[in-house]
Amino acid sequence: MPDLQQLTTTLKEYFGYDSFRPLQSEIIASIFDGNDNLVIMPTGGGKSICYQLPALLLPGITLVISPLIALMKDQVDGLLANGISAAFVNSSQTTEEQQSIYQKLLDKEIKLLYIAPESLSFLDAIFAQIELSLIAIDEAHCISAWGHDFRPAYTQLGYLKNRFPKIPLIALTATADKATRQDICDQLNIPNATHHIASFDRKNLSLEVRPGNKRIEQIFSFLSDKTNDSGIIYCLSRKTTETLAEKLREQGFTAEAYHAGINHDQRAKVQEDFINDTIQIVCATIAFGMGIDKSNVRWVIHYNLPKNIEGYYQEIGRAGRDGLPSSTLLFHSYADIVQLQKFADMSGNKEVQLAKLDRMKQYADSLSCRRKILLSYFGELIEQDCGNCDVCKNPPEFIDGTIIAQKALSCVTRIKEEEPIGTVIDVLRGAQNTTVYDKGYQNLKTYGIANDIAWRDWQQYIIQLTNQGYLEIAFHQNNKLKLTPIAKKVLFEGEKVSLAHLKAFEKTKESIIKPIDKGTAPDLFERLRQLRLQLAKEEGIPAYQIFNDATLKEMEKFRPMSDDEFIQINGVGRQKMQNYGYQFIKAIIEFSNEKSKTAKKKKAKKGNTHKETLSLYQKGLSIEEIAIQRKLASSTIFSHIVKLYNEGESIDLTHFIDKKDILAIKNAQKELNHPEGLKPYFEHFEGAIDYNTIKLGLLMIKEDKNI
Template sequence: MITDTISPKEALVKYFGFTQFKGEQELIIESILAGHHTFVIMPTGGGKSLCYQLPALMRSGTAIVVSPLIALMKNQVDAIRGVSEHEGVAHFLNSSLNKSEIQRVKDDVNSGITKLLYMAPESLTKQDYIDFLREADVSFFAVDEAHCISEWGHDFRPEYRRLRAIIEEIKYAPIIALTATATEKVQQDIRKNLGMTDEKVFKASFNRPNLYYEVRPKKDVAREIIKFVKTKPGKSGIVYCLSRKKVEEIAEALKVNGIKALPYHAGMDANQRSNHQDAFLNEDVDVIVATIAFGMGIDKPDVRFVIHHDIPKSIESYYQETGRGGRDGGEGDCLAFYSYKDIEKLEKFLHGKHISEMEIGRQLLQEIVSYAESSMCRRKFILHYFGEEFDSDDCGGMCDNCRYPKEEFEGKDAIHLILETIKETKEKHKARHILNVLTGSETAEVKTYRDDELEIFGAGKDEDEKYWHAAIRQANLRGLLHKEIETYGTLHITEKGHEFLKNPVSFMLIKENDYSDVDDAFEGGRDGGRASSDEALYKMLISLRKDISAKKGLPPYVIFQDPSIQEMATNYPITKEELTHIVGVGAGKASKFGKPFLELISKYVDENEIERPQDFVVKSVVNKSGLKVHIIQNIDRKVPLDDIARAKGKELEEIIGEIEAIVGSGTRVNIDYYINHILDEEDQEDIYAYFMEAESEELQEAYDEFDGDYTEDQLRLMRVKFMSEVAN
């Protein structure tokens, strides 16, 4: 029953002070007021919340809003209270409340004051709350973040799948389901699970024309993020990281470089998280560095950039997180750093899960790989993923691929061969199988289906897998192929594809992005690449290093490693402090070997009137890692490395990696007590002598030199001993 006799437009002015609805908001609100089940697919920033908030204020009774996060509830409750004279107009009911607070909520609902009651799905399953709501006057149910219902959604929550049964147990009332990210498969799951057979569907375009999309290779990320943020002084932004540890590191790096930033992750206590969120909303800080827990329901319209330190696990996650940028229609830069190593880490998280969940997870990961590596218009790719066609061939320079287009080449024969292979293999395989048939890989699956006996087997072996992956991706994006979601990515030929088979026409393929040149070894350090280094200076520094190594009787890599020399030739350090910012150069190395290098660089800069990069002075964060401190203290006490590893719940390899990082930063450690237990004196001398004569510190070369007589761990530990004693 509608209590407000005014129209939705008049109610909009009365409650929110707006004079115009956005998109289909008015039609959605009228659908709910008329008592229809309503399904809303609307991108972040499209105004989903208003679609249930306004009808809740207009109708008698209380609307139950199912919401997944306490932070989201708090933010929305505060917003609704701000437009009403009664504080009880909106409440949340969850585990954060004490008994007296819960009773107050129930009293306000029973008295008719409360128009919106936010509840987590877990709370809604409690019998006490079900009994309470049975007696309440429920106007309708709003299921926010409805994609959580589907296993194919990017944030599946099993509790969401129980909602229909619980709603039916409480009482019949209209349901409005809302989501910002839903593929056709996810939409079907939501409808089916909520029993919305006669619903009114409202689907807005997923296109956010004001967002600029860019993917960069994951190389020297901390420095790149600092440089980028410094180009947006005073502007609000979010940096997403996968791990809590990385959140803390990046937030600290931003702070020491004069950027107002705070961390946000689930490991912090609720008060601290709330304070950091409020500081960001109130613009006391410019940047929040967060895990994906941050941002859902955060109504901040002027977020000017969203950076992904790590690539997300699905296109849906990426779309939702980037969607928090530019919600006011203004500038919104979306920058993601990509390395296939991150995908491999995410794949490891899938191990041990149910087979169907693993298959779904792998397919979602492959889609994000395709997005990252694609050289086609990123906007077109995203919209195609959500079942929406983008009319134009490009987005007018609003993604890196369109702004900096890649080389094109004729791919008619390649596409024809792909389609022919899919046809010959009966259209019942995923891309991986098609690649194996094309390249002549005799895998178990290929042999099982006897596809190695096909005439077409190996017809594409002249090109590598990356080439065929790209061609399949582009054929799919341009409508010649269809990827069947139900069967985890089986490829089918479309009508357009069959037409191409009969009558092949020119099909220009775009050369793919190459992200193989990534360097995670010095994560958080400096760029080890040669792309922008000064070749003349680089050669002079190499020559100087050779002279010094000859005089001191040391291998060149002990003085400074190649990445260090390359970066010196890029950033021209001329002071000892600046030299310590170079990758692989700690204070010890700068003191021991730095002077002649600084003199050479300084002279070169003067003689050639070099303008040094202004952004070079990116301060590094003093490593406060508790683990590193723990390791150093325990090595001083001569605790066996295996025991150190066990005490921290880690593998020995991880502890050795930490020790390598400690030594690499210029700190000396003495692990003789441990090495003496695993290698006799003669073996130690042989390995030590090898590293003294070797041109490279590469382990594989050392392993080959000794014909596998020593394990990788033994060689790594001897290299630590050598570098600690000689280089530091």
């Protein structure tokens, strides 16, 4: 094995660093000792060097399995720039290009070969003729059904260790919970791998979560002091990336969309331009950013709720890799939940995906330090709040929750950490159901010790205890609640626990507008009745025990589309909200969307389309959001707004234009001596202020002489 001096010299010569980052030298030493290794190191932590540097000093070739063409290209380009002989093989190449690389392998002219798992079979003949010294599996979480980005092609990789048992194998990923770590090792046939888990604490990242209303306006506000900073906006849909990029360009930002529907050359250009700071903002689906070493991303926005914490953490980790302060912002809404639940329904591991989505939602709704939640999720427990997230900066009112915590943790202990949250609450509250009695939980000392606390309140308290790191969810064991090492401090060492007062969770409900009577809809009632019948059959209970007809009629009448609206329906209690809310809300949303599409067609035929815009405006949607929903151009929606204003409708024009733009337009009006038309203004501003904004500004100046 090379000594530390030789390793450090190689590090400086090829990578430009004077010293190793935490864990890098230990991992490299383990490779030279011939060990298999599992490396969990957050984005920007320096995972690649852990196999790239040994590759230079080992006698043979290092094989790197990588999931994305873009990632391979970026890695290989970086190695070549550092004077390291590397190549990749994937479907983007011609047969001639691949044959040329195979020949270079045989001629020992390549030290690192990157390849997609799908292409491994093409190298069978080559393997017998070359010397392999190391196998690296990048983005190793892709092999696990418990992971956040499962790729079936990765599951074949277990044969590598069987075929090359004496060659060390290193599996690397930025994010993996306990279940995923174990699954990676099992599937790769490296049960004795040395585990190297770096700290997940990125103190330079500020964390903020906001409700997803008027997102575009909030994004413009967020970016108002970041005009020259690079950033990424992650979206669920391809359409949103394109629409958002267009809106950003209209505001003067250099922004481009990035998703799988764009051809390979264009995606490569967007990626390259972003790396080279030619493009400031990329609006992307989750595929963007893997393996891209851009250190000066100053902010990351999630336009929609991510599907799990692993993906969220990996994506925000693309900000601030240079260690400088950087910002993250997450939007979330119930509509996001519905969409992500649909995705989970189509996945091969539905139950796991839904459980992880629920954990993501709990993070977004949390009243606990967000950094503490992220770190505890990956098994890293900290005692102090971070002070750099929105919850820490605006903390809720707290209560002494020590007794509540002791009861919950004691109950989890008594049931031997064998049950999920619902059963734990049932035992605490003394429920008389089959699960409790079949397992004899009614005989436990903790049975019924907290029946004075409502089921939904207990749910919130246990989520808080999980968020604070006293409990964890074993996703690979049917979501059983487990105690963490710091739980014993509460149970046996007298540690105090503070819990957020639950009235903080009720604040949003106090300001909820009472539901509007939307009239009868027999088709909806029948749809809800059929859903009730289906659920009743699945549970083997009478349909009326789910909801009676009167409750369904009220749903038909008020059509609730969120948790807060649904809980206001007579006959919906907290338990039934928990059990059935998602299915009924989903059905109502689907019905309303269908009805909305029909209504749009009818209104368009009647030539009264601007009234529909008024309806959406009154619901609080922005011009951009109305345009997306109505599938019309923003300029068309803008003309509707102006028309509605001129017709005397209550339209607040200040929502659509900044004061500074009004002032600039007024000054231009004086300089240009009140010209006719909009073009002179547009040319005066050299396109920096669009026609719509100019038109609106002139209208407001005309209406109000004091502006």
